[in-house]
Amino acid sequence: MFKSGRHFLQIPGPSNVPDRILRAIDMPTMDHRGPAFGDVGHQAITGMKAVFKTEQQVVIFPASGTGAWEAALVNTLSPGDRVLMYETGHFATLWRTLAESIGLRPEFIAGDWRGGADPVAIEERLKSDTSHEIKAVCVVHNETSTGSMTQVAEIRKAIDSAGHPALLMVDSISGLASIDFRFDEWGVDVAISGSQKGLMLPPGLSFNAISAKAVAAAKKAQLPRSYWDWDAMRGPNEKGYFPYTPATNMLYGLNEAIAMLMEEGLENVFARHARFGEAARQAVRTWGLEILCSNPKHFSNVLTAVILPDGHSADAFRRTTLDHFDMSLGNGLSKVADRVFRIGHLGNFNDLMLMGTLSGVEMGLKISGVPHNRGGVQIAMDSLTNSATAAAAAAE
Numbered sequence: 001m002f003k004s005g006r007h008f009l010q011i012p013g014p015s016n017v018p019d020r021i022l023r024a025i026d027m028p029t030m031d032h033r034g035p036a037f038g039d040v041g042h043q044a045i046t047g048m049k050a051v052f053k054t055e056q057q058v059v060i061f062p063a064s065g066t067g068a069w070e071a072a073l074v075n076t077l078s079p080g081d082r083v084l085m086y087e088t089g090h091f092a093t094l095w096r097t098l099a100e101s102i103g104l105r106p107e108f109i110a111g112d113w114r115g116g117a118d119p120v121a122i123e124e125r126l127k128s129d130t131s132h133e134i135k136a137v138c139v140v141h142n143e144t145s146t147g148s149m150t151q152v153a154e155i156r157k158a159i160d161s162a163g164h165p166a167l168l169m170v171d172s173i174s175g176l177a178s179i180d181f182r183f184d185e186w187g188v189d190v191a192i193s194g195s196q197k198g199l200m201l202p203p204g205l206s207f208n209a210i211s212a213k214a215v216a217a218a219k220k221a222q223l224p225r226s227y228w229d230w231d232a233m234r235g236p237n238e239k240g241y242f243p244y245t246p247a248t249n250m251l252y253g254l255n256e257a258i259a260m261l262m263e264e265g266l267e268n269v270f271a272r273h274a275r276f277g278e279a280a281r282q283a284v285r286t287w288g289l290e291i292l293c294s295n296p297k298h299f300s301n302v303l304t305a306v307i308l309p310d311g312h313s314a315d316a317f318r319r320t321t322l323d324h325f326d327m328s329l330g331n332g333l334s335k336v337a338d339r340v341f342r343i344g345h346l347g348n349f350n351d352l353m354l355m356g357t358l359s360g361v362e363m364g365l366k367i368s369g370v371p372h373n374r375g376g377v378q379i380a381m382d383s384l385t386n387s388a389t390a391a392a393a394a395a396e
């Protein structure tokens with residue numbers, strides 16, 4: 001059926017790709033071994049170091065985020081190693097399954113999918129591991145299935161208070177470039193990210209940031225690896241080249257994305273997402289609906305997951321917003337399937353896109369017969385105008 005106007009893609013990744021990035025990708029393929037390519041590769045690698053806030057190693061894989069998850073584990077660990085993971089939601093669960101399938105022994109701290117990882121539980125478990133059998137602690141920074149954020153600095157503190165030598169691995173696939181991430185300052189050992197969320201690119205690139213401690217662990221790690229081998233990247237990367245064909249056109253796009261992030265300024269990018277998160281949450285509360293994340297300290301500014309009242313199908317509601325308003329909202333995954341829908345407010349996104357999205361949600365609630373209070377959109381407008389006025393006053 002013909003649809004007029006622009007499709008509203010408001011899922012929490014893949015996010016909308018700005019025209020500037022589409023134009024940058026739309027170039028002839030180049031010789032990835034030729035003299036001009038080194039600059040492209042070098043710019044991408046150094047640019048990503050700035051985004052991760054690290055001066056240590058960064059590698060780029062032509063792969064989805066899942067590839068960089070696997071790379072983090074196979075480069076640093078050996079068969080049968082114990083890893084401590086935390087059940088924040090669907091993505092933490094998938095990472096655990098991956099760990100198991102490559103011969104690790106993950107220990108999963110159970111969570112209720114309504115908050116980030118609990119540093120107290122992690123510290124307690126590490127303290128009881130007196131023989132240091134646990135080789136890595138793995139957490140998800142922004143759990144995209146629930147809209148919960150883990151306070152990474154607190155996890156670092158928990159590991160240090162326990163006096164435990166485990167590596168700290170953080171999946172920031174949907175956090176990076178939307179909410180603050182400080183690889184060096186937070187003492188992260190391996191970070192994992194992907195191109196299609198805060199980085200505003202199409203899916204297809206993934207990243208590891210790697211600490212000196214993780215590089216040392218890689219020297220002893222016995223899990224088999226070839227495509228994911230960090231060491232094979234090191235030599236060619238020094239001059240901006242890769243051991244196999246990189247995703248050349250995606251790297252043009254990545255360099256444009258990094259330029260856009262630096263033009264806006266990373267701190268401004270984070271502040272922008274914070275405004276969206278706050279306004280979206282105020283709208284949800286006004287509707288009288290429940291936010292899936294129950295811990296305000298862990299609210300995500302990347303997306304908001306909303307629980308529908310008992311007896312109402314979130315998937316039927318999403319179907320309504322798609323049919324009536326040509327808007328895609330995120331679905332509930334596994335445990336919360338059909339119970340929640342997710343509003344993505346990340347990446348190449350502005351106030352009016354948020355208002356359009358929230359309007360679509362409020363109209364959709366009405367059409368679907370979901371009990372709610374009116375006025376969420378109005379409250380979100382007030383929130384955005386108040387914070388815009390405050391920001392303008394601060395800038396004067």
Ligand SMILES: *Cc1c(COP(=O)(O)O)cnc(C)c1O
Nearest residue numbers: 064065066091142144173174194
């Ligand atoms: C999107 C996402 C993934 C999966 O990444 P793919 O690119 O689909 O492999 C993993 N973890 C988190 C937190 C994500 O948001």
